[in-house]
Amino acid sequence: MTNQVSSNAPTAWEFFAGGGLAGLGLDGWRVGFANDLDAAKARAFRANHPDVPFHEGDVGALTPADLPGSADLAWASSPCQDLSLAGARGGLAGRRSGAFWGFMELMRGLEAEGRAPDRIVVENVCGLLTSGGGADFAAVCAALGEGGRRVGALEIDAAHWLPQSRPRLFVVAVRGDAPPEIAGPVAPFHSARLVAAHDRLPDAVKASWAWWSLAAPPRRNLDLAGMLEPDDRVAWFSDERTKAALALLSPLHRRRLEAERASGGRRTAAGYRRVRIEDGVRTQRLELRFDGMAGCLRTPAGGSSRQIVVVVDGGRTRLRWLTPVEAARLMGVPDAYRLPASASAGLKLMGDAVAVPVVRALADGLLAPGAGRRAAA
Ligand SMILES: C[S@@+](CC[C@H](N)C(=O)[O-])C[C@H]1O[C@@H](n2cnc3c(N)ncnc32)[C@H](O)[C@@H]1O
Known part of the structure; x- marks a missing residue:
């Protein structure tokens, strides 16, 4: 390096x-x-x-x-x-x-x-x-x-x-x-x-x-989709976990997802969990952006800041965690960089950088x- x-x-x-x-x-x-x-x-x-x-x-x-x-x-x-x-x-x-x-x-x-x-x-x-x-x-x-x-x-x-x-x-x-x-x-x-x-x-x-x-x-000229690992090299969420994550979408973000799904093509979003105050109540939400950008990488203190990759393809929706290699690419780091063995250490390293x-x-x-x-x- x-x-x-x-x-x-x-x-x-x-x-x-x-x-x-x-x-x-x-x-x-x-x-x-x-x-x-x-x-x-x-x-x-x-x-x-x-x-x-x-x-x-x-x-x-x-x-x-x-x-x-x-x-x-x-x-x-x-x-x-x-x-x-x-x-x-x-x-x-x-x-x-x-x-x-x-x-x-x-x-x-x-x-x-x-x-x-x-x-x-x-x-x-x-x-x-x-x-x-x-x-x-x-x-x-x-x-x-x-x-x-x-x-x-x-x-x-x-x-x-x-x-x-x-x-x-x-x-x-x-x-x-x-x-x-x-x-x-x-x-x-x-x-x-x-x-x-x-x-x-x-x-x-x-x-x-x-x-x-x-x-x-x-x-x-780069977008999020171009930074991602091939689909067959990553661990996708189970159906149950996918359902639980999607249940956190607000009506606005659900409509956003439905619109992308209706397009029939492959679309990629970054998703992140946020606590919003809704009717005076702290509510955890999953928010999606389909503009080709990831949100700001952060230090995963407690885990809720780890971003989720959402891929909509032919009406199917799959979710998974952003990987440390992808986080490194989002920081402009070459793949030859030696990341720590643990995913959380890798994400912390990049989130701080x-x-x-x-x-x-x-x-x-x-x-x-x-x-x-x-x-x-
Ligand atoms: C915002 S991060 C900078 C990361 C770095 N620019 C990079 O690209 O990876 C701040 C760094 O300061 C280090 N740090 C915090 N307090 C420090 C101190 N008192 N002395 C030396 N390093 C410290 C942290 O361990 C952390 O790695």
Whole structure:
């Protein structure tokens, strides 16, 4: 899985590295160090990137002495649970998302030694834009702006490249050989909520702000059906289980399914279970999307977030779980990637990860040394 690199390749350090998907998108870069706290993630990382020095442990316990030499880029996909709209929002002071500050302290220590990377990317959920009434976003931008970096953010949905709806926030801080800045926000990556968050920044933080320009890719030509394993290689639900799952459809989603069934052809949907409040009662529902997209892959805490593949073919409806290999494809990961043996570990690894083509687009458009000069030419 390790990228082929030349001897003068730029170097990246990967923090909160999980299974190392950021590194997979950094074509032409050498990953010189990676860190993650979680033992299962560490196993997956080492299995796929045996040549990358990996440190298993809390980022907050790392010191500059643990890091080899210097790097051009630090990539930090810091934990999002306290910032996610789906979770209790303790914000950046929360136990899990607060790990960002451990990372930041390390960057400050490196700065004091003159070894801090010129480029830092922080990836997180878009909830970072509003948590703490905008104070968390301001704190991240202010911290990344230390040392004279210009700081800008982009909201990028992996759906531009992959059949998965996965909007994420990328805060990109660069100094030195920086890409060109544009005068103001541009669609699609400067979303309305990002512009609103920028407006709320204190003036001192705005002074370091940069609107980075990243071109949207050509129209996506992949859909969910094209990511799936052959029908005879997967385990379909029993009739009983299928019936029980379909019983969770709301009248709207049942009509949707019936309409697709009536078409007589083969149709594929992603299904996911959601708790909805109906007449004041918490009701579990199975919701289907037949638009060729999977919903956002999530970490299967408790199991209810695992997506279901629904195939309607000639009037017959079959259901099954999305497999880890399919989840990996939905993240832009090649099939050669070594997934953990257990399905739940594989789905957790992918549900937590960053989509590879998004990293690649940022690397090519903004992060690669010389990206600025290339864009200006
Ligand atoms: C959002 S995931 C990032 C996954 C990664 N970008 C990938 O593509 O697989 C956050 C990661 O941070 C790790 N993590 C959480 N707290 C940490 C800490 N204090 N120190 C180091 N890693 C931590 C988690 O184990 C998890 O793998």
